[in-house]
Amino acid sequence: MRKSLLDTPPSTLFAPSDEVDFVIVGAGSAGGVMARELSQRGFRVVVLEQGPYLRAADFRHDELAIGQLAALTNDFHSQPNTFRTSEKDVAKKKEVIKYGRIVGGGSVHFTANYWRFHEIDFIERSRKGGIEGSSFADWPITYADLEPYYTKIEWEIGVSGVAGANPFDPPRTKGYPLPPLPIKPAGVLAERAAKKLGWHAFPSPMAIISQPYRGRSACVNCGFCETYGCEMNAKSSTLATMIPEAEKTGNCEIRPLSYVRRVETNAAGRAAGVTYFDANKREIFQRAKSVVLCANGAETPKLLLMSESNRFPNGLANSSGHVGKNLMFNGGAFAGGAFEHEINGFKGVVTSRVIQDTYELDPKVGLAGGGGFDFRHDLSPISFALGGLPIDAPKWGAEYKRMLQEYYTRSVYVLAHATSLPVETNSITLDPTQKDAWGLPAIRMTFAEHPNDVKLNEYMQDRAIELLDAAGAKKSWRFSRDPWFPQVHLLGTARMGNDPKSSVVDRNHRAHDVPNLFIVDGSSFVTSGRGQPTMTIQALAFRAADHAARAAKGAALS
């Protein structure tokens, strides 16, 4: 990155001693939306972001530096994680968590697969019953509550797609603002396969603009989407959309390289602001009337647990004991196929067709949840050489080289995105011994898949193979079904609910225990949906902002 940009001080609007209306922790998918919504209503907002403030001009086509995310995400060496599969074990160092550590967060480097949840995702527990070994529950809100916000975000940031093309789509009040991106060779194959199986392939809804929109240029199909930042600002990240709009209000200050270590509370048990490390590791206390945590499903519970005090001995907002519990990822089963002719998946966005005929499974299958598929190619050359070939292919030598030559332009991957069930013992906690470079406890993950998820992934992978075969693949193959690490969808760790005994935030994202503390990110999720959580995270943020603004105006907060 150009040093000059990293060093450019952002415009300073507020002093730490100013009691701003809202301090938001995390400038990512949710934080960017909250910042824009609150600042546009006249509230004074400070957003603290761990990572740097890069711009489109800083992103480049460089797999070694950016594609593998060293530049855009958390660094395991300075912020280690530990991992164990059971609470009985001592966790060992392992890179298990990956998130956007940059202004714009994960929305900068994500694939931009932009799926709405369906109605069933909010009410599956009451519709289909409980599941042994899972803390499966209904959301306290329904799809109908969130629908206006799904529509709102599609129009606010620019999403490309075709309304009504997916027969399983939940109801929507308005079509997409932009037509779909061009169909890719893999998309044509998805259509062929779906037709053969009696299924339905539809244009992938993507948070990438297919035509100029609100002053931004359209996608030029360069192919550097997933893991990269968009050099064109065609990807509808909060960096390209919400954050500049927030700054334009003159009420919002984005403070990069600011790592929050604690939410401070006052004698009345209300949030009083946050303490963070600045770029020079100096501790600074930013006063605020309300605090909003948008730090992601791993960092948010970590911050709550670190914010313990005499009044909140188990961590802030944790009288339920549910902070950090019910961690979910989304299942993801992968299969590959090699075709006779050129696919050239490296051109264009990652995916152009999705299939959701398995969103809800036939009860005869006997599995909870479901999922969907996309046909994709998302491997830049180095990644492909190290992991894109069939798993039984040689790893070196003349045949390896021959296969690289044949397969790079002719391979398609089918990725199944699926349910991950909540399990109370799957959790984020503070590691008792391991520290990060700031002396804060490392994130400790405890995780073992629910047996249903293992079977569901197996089922979905079988269907992925069927799809590839139906598409006419010369050869199809499976990749490992073990949970992938590091994980990127970090969900469920401060779940939403009506009962303060079994949830952390209420239906409006307000902490049950602390009325001026809002928690808005993947941690609020009650169920995992079938994948692609970003759109729901952002729709929730729009909705939460409405409620936070109303609460603040009513002066009910401080």
Added chain:
Amino acid sequence: MSEGDIARRRFLRQSAGTVSAIWITAALGELGTLSAISCAPTKAKTSWQTFSAADAADVEAIAAQIIPSDATPGAREAHVIDFIDRALNGFAKEQQPLFTQGLADLRLRVSTAHPGSQSFAALDRQQQIAILHALEQSKSDFFTAMLAATAAGMFANPDYGGNRDKVGWKLIGFEDRFFWQPPFGYYDRDEATHA
């Protein structure tokens, strides 16, 4: 990574593991410096940043078995050795001991299997392949690192010293452009005409 499902470098992580990780994640600070170095014209190297001449010959010989030169260019023509030499003095510095140890172990294997031979590089093709198979079967970290380093040197941006004249990219059919128009490949030809 998403949040969004940024995912699927999981492929990579899975197959790569910690030993290889460094080869596919250059450090942020490295970029400026590395990009500033222009590619030297092709010529016999007389000095290396990390390696002795003998080490360089062995490492290059290993890379040339991983991605051999045949009818098309391989690791040798891509100057993978330049990439590795430079990286071990830069973003992959922490793996210098692994390479030192790995090369010493390699020499031992060579002298045991072929008493009197000068070096790995001096063995013939079949002898080299046999040694590398044995290394692979021993689950050698050095060999795993060599696989990752060779792939990175073959396919990273030429700015890093390998992938000379983009031979790696040409080999597999990848092209780095800022703009593409449909049709992208074979199967979408009709679609693009109708569109």
